[in-house]
Amino acid sequence: MSKAIIRLENIKRNFQVGDETVHALRGVSFSIYEGEFVSIMGSSGSGKSTMLNLLGCLDTPTEGEYYLDNVAVSSMNKNERSTLRNRKIGFVFQSYNLLAKTTAVENVELPLQYNPDYTGKERREKAIKALDAVGLSDRLYHKSNQMSGGQMQRVAIARALVNDPVLILADEATGNLDTRTAYEIMVLFQELHAKGRTIIFVTHNPELAAFTNRNIVLRDGKVIKDSANDHIESAKKMLDALPKQED
Amino acid sequence: MNIGNLIKISLRALNNNKMRAFLTMLGIIIGVASVITMLAVGQGSKKSIQSQISQMGSNMIMIQPGTGMMGGVRQSSSDMQSLKLEDYYAIRDKTSYIAAVSPSVSSGGQFIYGGNNYPASISGVTPEYLDIRKLEVDEGNVFSRQQVASAAKVCLVGQTIIKNLFPNGEEPVGKVIRFNKIPFTIIGTIKAKGYNTMGMDQDNIVLAPYTTIQKRVLAITYIQGIFASALSENVTEKAISEVSTILRTNHKLKASDQDDFNVRSQQELSSMLTSTTDILTILLACIAGISLLVGGIGIMNIMYVSVTERTREIGLRMSIGAKGRDILSQFLIEAILISFTGGIIGIILGGGASLLIKLVIHWPISVQPYSVFLSFLVCTITGVFFGWYPAKKASQLDPIEALRYE
Ligand SMILES: Nc1ncnc2c1ncn2[C@@H]1O[C@H](COP(=O)(O)OP(=O)(O)OP(=O)(O)O)[C@@H](O)[C@H]1O
Ligand SMILES: [Mg+2]
Numbered sequence: 001m002s003k004a005i006i007r008l009e010n011i012k013r014n015f016q017v018g019d020e021t022v023h024a025l026r027g028v029s030f031s032i033y034e035g036e037f038v039s040i041m042g043s044s045g046s047g048k049s050t051m052l053n054l055l056g057c058l059d060t061p062t063e064g065e066y067y068l069d070n071v072a073v074s075s076m077n078k079n080e081r082s083t084l085r086n087r088k089i090g091f092v093f094q095s096y097n098l099l100a101k102t103t104a105v106e107n108v109e110l111p112l113q114y115n116p117d118y119t120g121k122e123r124r125e126k127a128i129k130a131l132d133a134v135g136l137s138d139r140l141y142h143k144s145n146q147m148s149g150g151q152m153q154r155v156a157i158a159r160a161l162v163n164d165p166v167l168i169l170a171d172e173a174t175g176n177l178d179t180r181t182a183y184e185i186m187v188l189f190q191e192l193h194a195k196g197r198t199i200i201f202v203t204h205n206p207e208l209a210a211f212t213n214r215n216i217v218l219r220d221g222k223v224i225k226d227s228a229n230d231h232i233e234s235a236k237k238m239l240d241a242l243p244k245q246e247d
Numbered sequence: 248m249n250i251g252n253l254i255k256i257s258l259r260a261l262n263n264n265k266m267r268a269f270l271t272m273l274g275i276i277i278g279v280a281s282v283i284t285m286l287a288v289g290q291g292s293k294k295s296i297q298s299q300i301s302q303m304g305s306n307m308i309m310i311q312p313g314t315g316m317m318g319g320v321r322q323s324s325s326d327m328q329s330l331k332l333e334d335y336y337a338i339r340d341k342t343s344y345i346a347a348v349s350p351s352v353s354s355g356g357q358f359i360y361g362g363n364n365y366p367a368s369i370s371g372v373t374p375e376y377l378d379i380r381k382l383e384v385d386e387g388n389v390f391s392r393q394q395v396a397s398a399a400k401v402c403l404v405g406q407t408i409i410k411n412l413f414p415n416g417e418e419p420v421g422k423v424i425r426f427n428k429i430p431f432t433i434i435g436t437i438k439a440k441g442y443n444t445m446g447m448d449q450d451n452i453v454l455a456p457y458t459t460i461q462k463r464v465l466a467i468t469y470i471q472g473i474f475a476s477a478l479s480e481n482v483t484e485k486a487i488s489e490v491s492t493i494l495r496t497n498h499k500l501k502a503s504d505q506d507d508f509n510v511r512s513q514q515e516l517s518s519m520l521t522s523t524t525d526i527l528t529i530l531l532a533c534i535a536g537i538s539l540l541v542g543g544i545g546i547m548n549i550m551y552v553s554v555t556e557r558t559r560e561i562g563l564r565m566s567i568g569a570k571g572r573d574i575l576s577q578f579l580i581e582a583i584l585i586s587f588t589g590g591i592i593g594i595i596l597g598g599g600a601s602l603l604i605k606l607v608i609h610w611p612i613s614v615q616p617y618s619v620f621l622s623f624l625v626c627t628i629t630g631v632f633f634g635w636y637p638a639k640k641a642s643q644l645d646p647i648e649a650l651r652y653e
Contacts, residue, residue, distance in 0.1 A: 058566060058646050079570050086568020093650065097563040101263050113252055114568040159567070 004067075005166050005198050006032040006055060011064035013050055013221075024050040026221040027064070032200065034166075037193040039209040040202045042218035048202045049171055051218070055200060056089050056169045057081045069166050086114050090160025092170040096152040098144040098159075104131060105140045108158045115163065130158040134188055150181035157188060161197075168192070168199045174208065180242055186211050186235035211235050250580075253573075257581040260553070271549040272589035274542025275629070279593025279622045280600060282535035286618040287601040288610060289528025293521050295611035299443050300517040306480045307379055307513040308345075308487060310338075310473040310494070313506055328469040329498065329507040335473055337493050344486035347375035348475040352460045352467070356427040358412060358453070365411035369402065369426055369453040371460025372474070377437075379476045382452075387420040387435030390456050398458040402431040405452035406439040429463055431455060483512045539625060542589070547633035550582050554641040561641050562649025575642035582634020583627060590626035594619055 013025040024047045032038055040048050053059040054066060057073055058081075066073045069088055076084065090111075098107045108127040112118045118126070131140055134154040144152060153173060160168050170189070174182035182205075190211055193199055201212060209215050210233040217225035261268040312329040335350040342348075355368040374389045376382075390401050402424075404412075409419050423430045431453075440449035461467055477486035487510050494508050554561070561574055598614060605612040 053647050056566070082565070082568050082570045085566065091566050093563075097559060097650065099560060099563075102259070110564070111567040114564075114570075114573060116249065 002034045004031045005034050005036075005069060006030075007067040009065045009067075011051075011054065011061045011066060013047075013054060013059070014062045024221055025054075025061070028218075028221070028223055029064075030216065030223060030226060032167075032198065034198055035193075035196050036214055037189070037197075037199045037212045038201065038214045038216060039212040040200060040216045040218065041204070041206065041209055044204075046218040047221040048218055050221075052169055052171050052200065052202055055167070056091060057085050082114075086111060087163060088166045090163065090165040090168040092153070092156050092160050092168065092173045094172040094175040096144075096149075096156045096176075098152055098155055100145065101143055103141045103143055104136060104147070104155045104158075107144060107155055108162050110159060111163045126162050127158070130162040131155070133161060133192075134158045148181075149177055150184055153177065153181075153185055154188065157185070157192075161192070166198060168197055170199065171202045172204065173201065174203070174205070180239070182208070183235050183239040183242065187239060190235050250576075253576050253580050254584070256577055257584050260557075260581055261584060264553075267549060268585060271545050272585050272592070274545035275539070275586050275589030275626050276542075276593040276596060278535065278539030278542040279590050279626055280597035281538055282532060282622040282625075283594060283597030283614065283618050284600045284604070285531035285535045286528060287597075287612045287614045288604065289524060289531050290615050290618075291605075291611035291613040293524040293528065294613050296520050296524060297517065300513060300520070302381060302440070306346075306477040306483055308475045308477060308483065308490065309509075309511050309513075310334075310475070310490060311509045311511075312471070313508050328467075330470050330473060331497075332468070332470060334494055334497050334508075335470060337497055338473060338475060338490055341493055342486065342489050344478050344482045344489055345475045346478050347378045348473060349373040349376035349379060350457050350470040351376070351472040351474055352457050352465060352470050354427075354460060354464045358408065359425045360412040360422065363412050363414060365408060367408060367451055367453060369431075369455055369460060369464070371455050371457035371464075373457060376454065376474060379474045382440070383438040385436040385438045387433070389435060395456040395458055398462050399456060400429060400431050400459055400463065401434045402426075402453050402455040403435040403437055404433055405437045405450040407448055407450040408453055409436060426453075427464065477512075480514065483514050487512055536625075539622070539629065542626075543586070543629035543633045546582055546585055546630060547637060549585075550578060550634050550637035551640075553581070554578060554637045557641075558644065558649045558652040561644050562646050562652065565644070565646035566650060571642040573642075574644075575638045578638035578641050579631065579634050582638065583630040586626045586630030586634075590623050593626070594623065597622075 008029050008031070011025055011028045012023070015022040015024055028051065040051065042048050050059070054061055055068075057068065057076075060074050068084065071084070073081065073084070099110070105124065105127045108130050109123045112123040112126060128137070128140060131137060134157050136151065136154050136158065139147065139151060139155075142151075144155070147155070153176075157173075160170075174185050177185065186208060189199055189201065193213075199212075201208070203209060210229065213229050213232055215225065215227055215229055216223055310330065332350065335348065338345060339348045349372045352371040353368050355366070358365050358367055370376075373395060374392075377384070377389060384403065387403070389403065390399065393399075394401055404419060404424075412424060413419050413422075419433050419436055421433065423432050425431070437450070437452060437454070443449055457470070461470075475486070475490070477483040490510050491506065494510075495506065498507055500507070564574060601612045601614050604610050
């Protein structure tokens with residue numbers, strides 16, 4: 001078995017709302033290994049985003065321990081977690097979250113700006129390479145408001161790739177896109193997976209889960225299903241099978 | 248994140264909202280420009296007062312009768328008759344700190360020459376008066392001691408008088424002018440001195456022997472005042488106390504009696520006037536400072552708006568690894584950049600405005616290097632101070648909340 005990137009041990013996350021305690025996660029344990037493409041599903045309010053925030057070191061568990069790349073995260077302070085996010089994690093959001101009026105390359109460079117190890121030139125080179133990997137070499141200097149939703153999400157994926165993270169986290173990354181564009185993004189994720197990236201992909205859409213090699217289903221803050229996907233669909237094929245647009 | 252990058256980010260953010268950045272800056276620009284201009288105006292008038300007073304004779308001492316009662320009626324000091332010629336002689340002969348002394352009597356009236364006339368007053372003095380007041384003879388001569396002794400009807404006239412009585416450019420020396428029907432022969436003219444700080448025309452002057460004014464114009468034996476000059480500015484105080492002692496003895500005042508005269512020095516007047524302009528300067532600077540403060544509050548306001556508007560950006564930056572201090576410095580630098588740029592523009596504008604005031608309305612202006620430095624310092628501090636709170640607020644945002652912010 002390959003190396004475990006993520007190890008969750010009985011993770012609980014409670015939110016205090018007034019007098020009430022909301023149990024968003026009620027003891028979750030699993031491991032995710034290098035090179036896996038995991039989809040996380042579950043109904044609304046089941047705790048998917050809460051879990052992804054924990055995995056992304058944006059949040060800390062109320063109870064339990066989380067090891068990222070064999071480092072215990074709960075004991076880290078805010079600044080250490082910032083650095084950890086900067087070096088090991090790439091986020092892709094549902095709403096892209098690109099900087100307004102900023103070119104694609106500059107958006108992609110952003111994570112490297114918070115890493116003093118890179119010079120300006122290296123940043124630029126890496127950003128161009130990452131944009132190349134998502135197929136946007138011809139849109140380097142387009143500003144975020146001059147691109148389509150799919151293109152913006154590609155820029156966001158390039159931004160998540162640029163720091164060579166051990167883990168890419170996507171929360172409903174295709175939620176704002178039409179079916180065709182969503183498939184295009186899935187093709188991209190499958191390519192990245194094929195290149196050995198570890199990806200965790202939160203979605204509502206069971207069809208998309210078929211493109212991943214492992215499905216985890218949450219309900220009420222608990223894992224109710226965790227299974228390997230034996231027949232992974234090819235997003236590329238599905239995309240080709242889609243009826244061509246009329247106009 | 249290094250400072251160069253931070254400045255680049257801030258510049259971009261400002262560039263994305265040029266109009267807003269400019270309007271925010273405007274508060275600082277106006278504040279700084281007004282601080283500089285106001286201080287320049289205040290300090291300029293102070294300097295010009297000082298220089299004019301020293302032109303008037305900084306070691307001048309003026310002695311006037313004190314206000315007092317005569318027959319139960321409080322009198323104005325010029326109606327008091329407590330100063331006598333004996334006082335003048337005593338001061339002239341018995342002092343060791345006085346360089347020159349002159350009695351003074353004056354009368355107002357109409358001067359007439361040919362078809363021209365002009366209202367002015369004539370002062371009766373001794374030739375020393377010109378030294379005391381730092382007046383210079385232009386053409387002709389000062390009256391002599393003999394002319395003083397004989398109460399000769401001669402006079403010296405200033406340029407304003409000449410202009411009004413001899414509008415056609417005639418030679419005034421040697422002409423006879425009439426003052427209240429009494430003929431005076433002009434034996435000399437006085438060099439122009441212009442207006443003083445209090446707006447008085449120093450060329451509107453006619454000098455004659457005091458004896459002439461006493462006997463032929465006013466028909467009095469007392470004198471209305473004594474002008475003297477101390478040996479130097481440093482001994483003015485000593486000269487004043489000496490004069491007071493002499494006058495008290497002359498007037499046979501008991502230790503419990505109040506002075507029936509007033510001794511004032513030009514120095515006192517000078518410090519009184521400069522302290523007035525100091526107050527003026529402080530007031531102007533306060534008003535200007537308030538506008539700088541308002542500018543600072545403008546920065547704070549806009550930074551708050553900016554932080555709120557960019558909550559998602561802050562969340563994103565945090566999620567990709569920005570630390571609290573990175574966010575703090577980003578917004579702080581933005582605030583400082585606004586105030587700094589505003590400060591520079593304000594300094595240029597303030598300098599320009601000062602120059603304009605000097606050129607257009609000929610006010611005395613003196614741009615103070617310290618005011619430039621001070622306002623620059625103040626506006627940078629303003630930037631830090633008013634930028635700090637919104638920036639701190641931004642840096643303490645929770646990344647998850649911030650990302651979810653609509
Ligand atoms: N900051 C918070 N404060 C209080 N309760 C919270 C907070 N964040 C999440 N919760 C609660 O935790 C539970 C799980 O929320 P979460 O956002 O993880 O759901 P989700 O699975 O991502 O749902 P969706 O599919 O709608 O995005 C919900 O009941 C929610 O109300
Ligand atoms: Mg969610």
